Amino acid sequence: MKIKSMAEYAANGENPEVLFWVGCAGSFDQRAQKITKAFAQILDKVGVQFAILGKEEKCTGDPARRAGNEFLFQMMAYNNIQTLNGYGVKKIVTACPHCFNILKNEYPELGGNYEVIHHTTFLQQLINDGRVRLKEGGDFKGKKITYHDSCYLGRGNNIYEAPREVLQALDVELVEMKRCRTNGLCCGAGGAQMFKEEEKGDTRINFERSAEAIDTGATIIAANCPFCTTMLTDGVKNKEKEDSVMVMDIAEMVARSLAD
Amino acid sequence: MHLIQQLLFILFAGAAIYFFAKKVGEIRRNIKLGRDEDRTDNSSARWRNVLLQAFGQKKMFKKPTPAILHFFVYAGFIIINIEILEIFLDGILGKHRMFVPMLGGLYSFLIGFFEILGALVLISCLIFLVRRNILHVKRLSQHELDGWPKTDANLILITEVVLMSLFLTMNTADQVLQSRGVEHYVVTEPFWITSNFTSMLSGMSTGSLIALERSCWWLHIVGVFLFLNYLPYSKHLHIVLAFPNAYYTRLDPQGEMSNMKEIQNEVLYMMQPELAPAADPNQPQQHRFGAKDVMDLSWKNLMDAYSCTECGRCTASCPANITGKKLSPRKIMMDTRDRLEEVGKNVDKNKSFVDDGKSLVHDYITVEELRACTTCQACVEACPVGIEPLSIINQLRRYLVMEESNSPQEWNLMFGNVENNMAPWKFSPDERDRWAEEISA
Numbered sequence: 054m055k056i057k058s059m060a061e062y063a064a065n066g067e068n069p070e071v072l073f074w075v076g077c078a079g080s081f082d083q084r085a086q087k088i089t090k091a092f093a094q095i096l097d098k099v100g101v102q103f104a105i106l107g108k109e110e111k112c113t114g115d116p117a118r119r120a121g122n123e124f125l126f127q128m129m130a131y132n133n134i135q136t137l138n139g140y141g142v143k144k145i146v147t148a149c150p151h152c153f154n155i156l157k158n159e160y161p162e163l164g165g166n167y168e169v170i171h172h173t174t175f176l177q178q179l180i181n182d183g184r185v186r187l188k189e190g191g192d193f194k195g196k197k198i199t200y201h202d203s204c205y206l207g208r209g210n211n212i213y214e215a216p217r218e219v220l221q222a223l224d225v226e227l228v229e230m231k232r233c234r235t236n237g238l239c240c241g242a243g244g245a246q247m248f249k250e251e252e253k254g255d256t257r258i259n260f261e262r263s264a265e266a267i268d269t270g271a272t273i274i275a276a277n278c279p280f281c282t283t284m285l286t287d288g289v290k291n292k293e294k295e296d297s298v299m300v301m302d303i304a305e306m307v308a309r310s311l312a313d
Numbered sequence: 314m315h316l317i318q319q320l321l322f323i324l325f326a327g328a329a330i331y332f333f334a335k336k337v338g339e340i341r342r343n344i345k346l347g348r349d350e351d352r353t354d355n356s357s358a359r360w361r362n363v364l365l366q367a368f369g370q371k372k373m374f375k376k377p378t379p380a381i382l383h384f385f386v387y388a389g390f391i392i393i394n395i396e397i398l399e400i401f402l403d404g405i406l407g408k409h410r411m412f413v414p415m416l417g418g419l420y421s422f423l424i425g426f427f428e429i430l431g432a433l434v435l436i437s438c439l440i441f442l443v444r445r446n447i448l449h450v451k452r453l454s455q456h457e458l459d460g461w462p463k464t465d466a467n468l469i470l471i472t473e474v475v476l477m478s479l480f481l482t483m484n485t486a487d488q489v490l491q492s493r494g495v496e497h498y499v500v501t502e503p504f505w506i507t508s509n510f511t512s513m514l515s516g517m518s519t520g521s522l523i524a525l526e527r528s529c530w531w532l533h534i535v536g537v538f539l540f541l542n543y544l545p546y547s548k549h550l551h552i553v554l555a556f557p558n559a560y561y562t563r564l565d566p567q568g569e570m571s572n573m574k575e576i577q578n579e580v581l582y583m584m585q586p587e588l589a590p591a592a593d594p595n596q597p598q599q600h601r602f603g604a605k606d607v608m609d610l611s612w613k614n615l616m617d618a619y620s621c622t623e624c625g626r627c628t629a630s631c632p633a634n635i636t637g638k639k640l641s642p643r644k645i646m647m648d649t650r651d652r653l654e655e656v657g658k659n660v661d662k663n664k665s666f667v668d669d670g671k672s673l674v675h676d677y678i679t680v681e682e683l684r685a686c687t688t689c690q691a692c693v694e695a696c697p698v699g700i701e702p703l704s705i706i707n708q709l710r711r712y713l714v715m716e717e718s719n720s721p722q723e724w725n726l727m728f729g730n731v732e733n734n735m736a737p738w739k740f741s742p743d744e745r746d747r748w749a750e751e752i753s754a
Contacts, residue, residue: 056749075745077736086748093752107746111735119688120724121603121707121714123573125731127580158569163577204689209568235694236375239632244688248737249723252685255637262632 054097058107059140069104071170072142074156076149077112078279084286085279091308092148092172098311099184103146109136115151118159120245127163130155134165148172148304150205150278151243157210171206173216173277173303180222180307187222191310194224199271201230201262201285202237203278216277219303223310228269238262240288242280263288267298274300315407322404322534329538336545340619343657346666347612348600352561359560362699367559372697376626379444382437386473389434390552393480396427400534410487413499425505428484432506435477438470445470452625457644462548462623469549476536483529485510486522493519551622555698558620561613562699567690570707575599603711606672607653610708617700618650627692627702633685640685642692642702648677649705674709680719683709 062069073096079089096103114129137145145167147153157169170178179185200220206212213234220227232238241251241258251257263285266274274289276282285300365371370387373380399412413420444450445466453466484507490498492511514522544550582589604610627642628634634641652673660666674683683706692702713719720728727737735742 055753056746058746075748077738080745080748081736081738081740089748090752093749105746105749107749108742110745111742112731112737114731116727116737117731118570119707119710120720120727121710121712122720122728123576123602123711123715124580125728127573127576129731129735131580131584154566154568158566159572162572204687204691205568208690208694210566236630236691238635239687239689239691241632241687244686245724245727246687248727249684249721252633252638252640252681254633254685258632258636258687261636 054094056093056097057104058109059104059142060107060109062104063140068141068143070102071104071144071146071175072137072140073103073105074145074147074149074152075105075110076147076152076279078283079148080110082279082283084283088148088279088282088302088304091302092304095176095179095185095304095308095311099179099186101179101184106136111136113152113155115155116245116248118155119243120248130160130163130165134160134163137165137167142167144168144170146170146172146175148277148279148302150203150209151280154205154209171210171212171215171277173206173219174212176304176307177215177218177222180219185307186312187307187310188312191223193273193306193310196225196273197228197269197271198225198273198275199228199230199266199269200233200275201240201266201277201281202234203276203281204237204239204243206277207237208235216275216303219307220275223306225273228271230265230269232265238265240278240281240284242284247280247283257288257291259284259288260291261288264292267292267294272298273306274298275303275306276300277303319405319407325535325538326401326404329541333541333545336542339657339661340545340550342660343653344612344615344619346608346653346656346660347610347615348608350611350613352563352613355564358564359562362559362562363556366562366697366699367556370697372695375695379441382440385430385433385437386441387552389430389477392430393427393434396424396480397534397537400530404534409497410499410501413501418502421502421504424484424501428481428504428506431477431480435474435481438473438477442467442470442474452629455625455628455641455643457628457641457647458623458625462647465547465549466623468543469547472536472540472543476533476540479529479533479536481507483526483533486514486526486529489514489517490519490522490526495519495523548622551620551698554616554620558616559699561616563613563701563704567693570688571704573602573711576602601712602715603713604705604708605674605712605716607649607656608666609712610649610673610705614649614701614705614708615653617702617705618646618653620698621646621650621700622698623647624697626695626697627700630691630695632687632689632691638682638685639679640682642706644682645678645702645705646700649673652677674712678709680713683713684721686710 059072073093075089078085111133112129113133114126118126145156147156150171153169153171156167176185198220200217202213217227239258240262266285267289274285276285282300282302289295289298289300370380370384373383403409403411445453484504487498488504488508489511491500601609607615623643625643631640631642656666659669686706688703690703730737730739734740
């Protein structure tokens with residue numbers, strides 16, 4: 054499988070169906086790279102013509118903006134919008150809800166107007182359109198699985214159902230945590246917390262959330278965000294449950310369930 | 314005698330309205346100390362929020378028990394005000410139950426309905442007192458409420474209990490007086506609730522009954538006037554501001570952070586100097602970046618602060634607070650209001666604000682609180698009246714980072730990485746598509 058960049062498409066005078074915005078976590082973080090690869094494999098398998106920006110992609114500026122550094126955010130946004138507009142990008146899919154939120158809601162005011170889709174919504178559409186076909190009786194059929202709403206997909210953008218519909222398509226037994234959907238509890242990474250030590254408190258936010266997820270009795274915690282995945286994995290390890298409870302991105306679950 | 318009562322009433326009502334209006338003017342002035350922000354677009358969506366959130370109390374129903382009790386108090390408050398209108402007109406015109414001849418049979422129906430509401434308000438407020446003082450519901454007994462905020466809450470509830478008791482006692486006495494055919498006491502159909510309690514007062518002499526009925530009438534209406542003037546000093550002001558606050562609440566997706574146009578332009582002119590406008594000496598002076606004090610916040614942030622009734626739904630849903638960090642979104646709102654009141658007094662005294670060496674950040678809200686926020690928007694989602702604590706937190710953070718260069722070392726490293734390596738971690742930009750090479754191989 055060959056992953057082409059926007060530059061390669063442009064060199065041939067072509068335009069892909071969609072740009073896959075990988076994001077920094079998806080590009081560099083070892084755990085998140087697996088999600089990236091899983092999603093790319095799905096797209097490749099079902100024949101979605103996609104490109105990445107490759108070395109031309111830069112941080113959206115999200116952690117800088119949320120920490121309070123508007124200058125740095127504006128610099129990053131300016132450069133990214135120049136690149137995206139230069140290629141005439143119309144449609145973007147991303148596996149990171151932070152990138153999704155900022156590209157969808159915060160770039161338009163700065164001159165970057167694209168149709169932006171989160172990968173869970175994209176997967177749901179591919180399943181509904183019959184482009185993604187799933188195995189009968191796949192790995193997750195009947196398994197007890199809980200779903201963690203990320204803040205920037207859920208409350209931030211009101212997307213609660215698409216990821217759940219994908220899980221339903223996998224025939225899982227979905228068990229909800231008490232704090233779900235609009236009441237979902239943060240994993241603790243947002244607002245640039247990922248990049249600093251937590252402030253002093255009684256416990257860590259990811260410990261609190263992971264404990265809640267483990268208490269559902271689920272064997273898999275399904276996530277939609279590379280940061281949530283990291284935070285929840287750490288939380289599960291803290292409870293010494295890493296042998297019985299896995300944290301997986303929805304794309305990884307779909308990739309493992311594709312029909313031949 | 315009647316004339317004196319009438320004069321007294323008019324004097325009292327006039328004073329109550331005058332002082333209330335004066336204080337409302339001050340609050341309006343204080344809110345306008347904030348920065349301009351346009352919140353007038355899309356009025357249909359805004360009216361929808363007023364109907365659903367303010368009138369319909371949609372978000373309250375996430376917690377059904379307090380929501381139902383609160384709905385009784387709220388419905389009672391709005392609907393019983395029709396009765397206050399009669400009391401008010403009776404007071405000015407020296408009449409007694411002047412709506413009886415106009416409404417006939419409907420009158421007793423209405424009063425009966427008001428009595429049911431009144432009783433529900435009374436019971437609900439008693440349950441609220443129990444929740445606060447005996448059950449100690451967590452969000453109603455957290456630290457930031459110590460002292461005045463707790464007293465404020467109890468005063469409000471006790472006042473409502475007293476007002477409703479006076480209203481019901483007045484009606485009971487009135488009906489005994491009606492049955493005795495006492496002059497002025499127009500005969501009505503029995504009122505639904507109080508008609509069942511007339512036997513309790515039937516042993517009293519007509520003179521004492523009149524005294525009781527009049528005392529209740531006066532105490533009730535004077536209580537209402539005093540309560541009106543207590544509102545602007547209390548968290549209870551939400552009964553007024555919840556409505557405009559729901560109208561002006563933000564309509565953008567909650568995940569969207571507000572843009573800073575001045576910085577956007579600065580970056581644009583740096584990258585494309587040909588677009589920069591010629592220096593204009595008349596250009597308005599630059600604001601400071603972010604917010605250090607209440608005047609740097611938008612007027613809507615300040616209206617939020619006055620609309621907050623300290624219910625603590627925000628704090629109860631805040632992941633930082635739940636895990637024992639110092640941050641409490643409710644405290645952010647309370648601090649903003651307290652500081653704004655202080656600034657308002659400063660303006661009253663000095664005509665315009667004179668630096669008092671204090672500011673919202675540091676003196677009221679600490680850096681530790683601000684740094685604990687994950688921007689998860691749970692506080693915004695939880696607020697029944699459309700308050701956005703996160704908006705204030707974000708602006709204070711912007712001030713800390715851009716004006717004070719006050720950020721933790723790890724954030725400085727992250728900023729450096731984003732700037733130099735185009736990613737928040739120290740990886741080479743050349744490695745960005747390594748995963749794609751691996752997958753291709």
